Amino acid sequence: MQNIEGIAEMKVRDVFFLDVYDKAKSGEDIIIASSDIGAPSLDEFRIMFGNRFVNVGIAEQNLLAVSAGLAFAGKKVIAYGLNPFPVTRAFDQIRNFMASMQLPITLTALNAGTCSAEAGYTHMPVENVSIMRTLQNIKVINPSDETISHMLVNEILSHPSPRYIQFDKYIEGKQYEKCDIDFSRGFVVNRNDDKQNVVIITYGIWVRECLKAGLDCDIIDCFSLPVNEEILIGELRKYENIVTVEDGILVGGLGSMILEIINKYGMNNKIISYGLCMKDGYPKTYTNREVIWNQSGIKIDALNRLIGHFSRSSDNE
Incomplete structure (x- = not known):
């Protein structure tokens, strides 16, 4: 990559x-x-x-x-x-x-x-x-x-x-080589060199956001849904903690898909999902996506704190 x-x-x-x-x-x-x-x-x-x-x-x-x-x-x-x-x-x-x-x-x-x-x-x-x-x-x-x-x-x-x-009209540039992409698999793993017990699963713009921020964990880009579940499960068995992030509503989205797969295969990973929360209705003003992300708690610093928490918890076990 x-x-x-x-x-x-x-x-x-x-x-x-x-x-x-x-x-x-x-x-x-x-x-x-x-x-x-x-x-x-x-x-x-x-x-x-x-x-x-x-x-x-x-x-x-x-x-x-x-x-x-x-x-x-x-x-x-x-x-x-x-x-x-x-x-x-x-x-x-x-x-x-x-x-x-x-x-x-x-x-x-x-x-x-x-x-x-x-x-x-x-x-x-x-x-x-x-x-x-x-x-x-x-x-x-x-x-x-x-x-x-x-x-x-x-x-x-x-x-x-x-x-x-x-x-997404704001996504541009190259992150992968052709050998990284397999449409029959549906996802690609961006690996971090350090050992960790947490992985972020996302797609689209938040792949870019996470990679730019240099988060200390692996990042799985689910670029094509549905993914090959058996291959994905093989990857997820490596991690105790899973964080899903999506620029879309949580109901029925990527986080829901991961929960469905984890339940289907009887795994017990801890899962935390970030997505758009519009419990008070749609935005009433014309704004930008960063404002909406912040209102929903989708922030890089929040992800960094969560990764650090999981790492400390693993060290104390």
């Missing part, structure tokens, strides 16, 4: 669609359907392959319906929209066309978690991971670096299946 610093950075969404454009130029029969009327990263594809770019307008249910028809015709379809709307407005279509009928649609969307907090709660897809986890047979992917985005294009072309990919 590579250090984040000193690497030429590129937004994860732009990496993905640049590769899609290159694949189309090399002969791949890709069609993009879009419900976003202003997506600069799609401009080159739209200009070069106008007959393979369908803009349905701001109509997410139609986006999925059109994509389903194209998939029925044997086309390689990438649907694109602005989160949270492709999931919240078109859930019935996703459930029927992708989860039930298993049409190999790749549904992509800009915005993950609180990255668009400045636009208000209506534009924060904080429930999307939880919502998509209720559906069977759909991969939910949160790229945490450009290597994952780059490899995703080959993955969707070589292994067609229903996928939902959400891009």
